[in-house]
Each structure stands twice: as C-alpha cells, then as structure tokens.
Amino acid sequence: MEFKIAWCITGAGHFLQETFDVFLKLVKSNKVEVTTFLSCAGEEVARVYGVLDKLDKISSGRYYQEIILERDQGKGFPMAGRLVRGQYLALVISPATANTVAKMACGIADTLVTSAFAQAQKGDVPAYIMPTDYKAGIVMTKLPAIIDNGICVGCDNCLPLEKCPNNAIRIVGKPTIDLMQCRGCKVCVGLCPYDAIIFGKEIKNRVRKLDEENVRKISLLEGVIILKHPSEIYDAVSSLDVT
Numbered sequence: 001m002e003f004k005i006a007w008c009i010t011g012a013g014h015f016l017q018e019t020f021d022v023f024l025k026l027v028k029s030n031k032v033e034v035t036t037f038l039s040c041a042g043e044e045v046a047r048v049y050g051v052l053d054k055l056d057k058i059s060s061g062r063y064y065q066e067i068i069l070e071r072d073q074g075k076g077f078p079m080a081g082r083l084v085r086g087q088y089l090a091l092v093i094s095p096a097t098a099n100t101v102a103k104m105a106c107g108i109a110d111t112l113v114t115s116a117f118a119q120a121q122k123g124d125v126p127a128y129i130m131p132t133d134y135k136a137g138i139v140m141t142k143l144p145a146i147i148d149n150g151i152c153v154g155c156d157n158c159l160p161l162e163k164c165p166n167n168a169i170r171i172v173g174k175p176t177i178d179l180m181q182c183r184g185c186k187v188c189v190g191l192c193p194y195d196a197i198i199f200g201k202e203i204k205n206r207v208r209k210l211d212e213e214n215v216r217k218i219s220l221l222e223g224v225i226i227l228k229h230p231s232e233i234y235d236a237v238s239s240l241d242v243t
C-alpha cells in the first residue's frame with residue numbers, strides 16, 4: 001500500500017545527495033509517493049549539486065508527486081496547507097539548514113519549508129528533521145564544482161568553458177564557475193587537462209553552539225523526530241503506521 005510523504009529540501013549541500021539516494025530507494029520500493037518542496041535556497045543549492053535535475057526520478061509530476069518550488073508560491077504558501085489537511089503521513093525536512101532550524105525553533109513560518117513545518121505541527125503530522133548543523137564542532141562538508149586557481153593555468157582555449165552545456169564558466173581574470181548557472185552536471189570536470197575543476201572538495205565547517213541549541217529546542221516540540229544522518233530516513237519512513 002502506497003502512502004504519501006512530504007519531503008522538504010532547504011538550501012544545504014551537506015548530505016543532500018545522500019538524502020536524494022534514500023528517497024530514490026523509497027520511491028523505487030513502491031511504498032511511498034513523494035511530494036518534493038524546495039525553499040528558494042534549496043532550489044539553488046540542489047541545482048549546483050546536480051540534484052535538481054535528478055528530482056524527476058522521484059517526482060513524476062502527477063498529483064501528490066509534484067516538485068513544489070517556493071518561488072512559485074504566494075506569501076501564504078497555499079501548498080503547505082496540504083500538511084494540515086492530513087494528506088501526508090509524515091513530513092521529512094532533509095537536509096535542514098541552520099537557518100530553517102532557527103526559524104522553526106522560534107515559531108517563524110515565512111518560507112515554504114517553515115510554513116510546511118508549522119502546518120504539519122497543526123495537523124499532528126510527524127516531522128522528521130535532519131539538521132546539517134546538529135552538534136557544535138567541526139564537520140566535513142563537500143563543495144559544488146570549483147576551479148582551483150592554484151592549478152588552473154588559464155589556457156587560451158579553455159575546453160570546460162567552451163563545452164559547458166549551461167554556459168556557467170566565465171573569465172574573471174581566470175576561468176570561474178558562475179554558481180547561478182551551474183547545474184552540477186560535472187561535464188567540465190573531465191575536460192580540464194590540468195584537473196583544475198574539482199567537484200565535491202571536502203572542507204571543514206564549524207557548527208555553532210547556537211545552531212546546536214536550536215536543534216535541541218525543536219527536538220522538544222511534539223511530533224518532532226531529529227535524525228542524525230539521511231540513512232535513518234529509510235527506516236523511519238518504512239516503519240510508519242499506515243493503518
């Protein structure tokens with residue numbers, strides 16, 4: 001028996017691909033129908049990590065399998081109203097940015113995702129939240145495509161620039177990637193003879209105490225379940241009581 005899940009993507013690169021992989025597995029299991037909600041930043045970030053162009057594998061576009069973009073919604077986020085009307089068995093927010101978690105901790109509902117969360121709470125729909133900034137300290141996170149200026153020699157004919165299907169590479173002194181155009185397709189990575197384009201470079205990121213505290217605050221709200229890693233989503237959703 002299929003049941004419906006609302007999946008919210010916020011503007012976080014951390015664990016985004018991993019979350020996508022879990023939803024793909026869930027949809028392929030034919031157990032769930034997924035409606036995907038993207039915040040404005042979520043749409044941008046999913047694009048540069050190459051996830052936006054893969055979402056149609058999860059969202060057929062049919063009723064309750066749509067991709068809902070914040071930028072298409074009015075200020076009242078009418079589609080978030082589905083949560084209070086009991087259309088979904090659960091809401092999953094993964095990855096959840098520090099920004100979205102902070103807003104939810106304060107009861108603010110002024111974006112598509114925070115509004116969906118508020119409506120879920122009002123409709124007694126459980127919310128599974130996977131915050132990127134979970135515990136204060138250093139975490140490793142992956143960048144989208146970047147050109148390493150130390151490696152790039154600035155060829156006269158830059159092949160990645162010529163062949164980028166999205167015209168996302170510009171010369172600003174040296175070639176640089178315009179993240180507002182990049183779709184994370186990685187075509188450029190294999191074209192640079194000097195391997196100067198790196199996708200998924202790991203960097204250190206400090207999680208603030210403030211963000212950890214906000215996670216603690218939302219964990220105390222009724223119906224909120226905090227997840228530490230996207231791999232926990234599969235079991236959480238699979239064990240939902242459909243009766």
Ligand SMILES: Cc1cc2nc3c(=O)[nH]c(=O)nc-3n(C[C@H](O)[C@H](O)[C@H](O)COP(=O)(O)O)c2cc1C
Pocket residue numbers: 009010011012013014039040041042045048096097098099100111132133141144
């Ligand atoms: C490439 C990229 C990756 C980002 N990754 C994260 C992240 O992992 N965690 C986070 O809290 N913010 C991250 N941000 C910053 C958020 O996108 C930004 O705070 C935004 O305002 C969040 O809006 P939202 O919470 O409505 O989606 C990232 C931004 C960019 C451009």
